[in-house]
Amino acid sequence: MAHEISVSDLNLEIQTGAWVLDVREPDEWIDGHVPTAHHIPLAQVPDNIHKIPQDEKIFVICAAGGRSMSAADFLLSKGYDAVSVAGGTMGWIAGGHEVSFAESL
Numbered sequence: 001m002a003h004e005i006s007v008s009d010l011n012l013e014i015q016t017g018a019w020v021l022d023v024r025e026p027d028e029w030i031d032g033h034v035p036t037a038h039h040i041p042l043a044q045v046p047d048n049i050h051k052i053p054q055d056e057k058i059f060v061i062c063a064a065g066g067r068s069m070s071a072a073d074f075l076l077s078k079g080y081d082a083v084s085v086a087g088g089t090m091g092w093i094a095g096g097h098e099v100s101f102a103e104s105l
Helices: 007-014 026-030 046-051 066-077 088-094
Strands: 003-005 019-022 058-061 082-085
Touching (some): 003 007, 007 058, 007 088, 058 066, 066 082, 082 088
Parallel strands (some): 058 082
């Protein structure tokens, strides 16, 4: 099972160039996301795994932490170094961190 980190820890990791994967659905992504995140909805991760770098730790985020844990577990099973972000994007926003918005995908 994947480890979890807090949104505060994610913020520190982002400052050093962390690779963030947001696995929420497109409408959730449009409504606001971690500025540096890459978007691949959870159901599409297996078919798009080639887009995720294997040579660095992957910080997986969703809305609250459930889907990100599933994605992180999947990535671990494929040999990736992945962790889930506890509290997800809702926790990120509640913590007052910067948020980016997309007009469309």
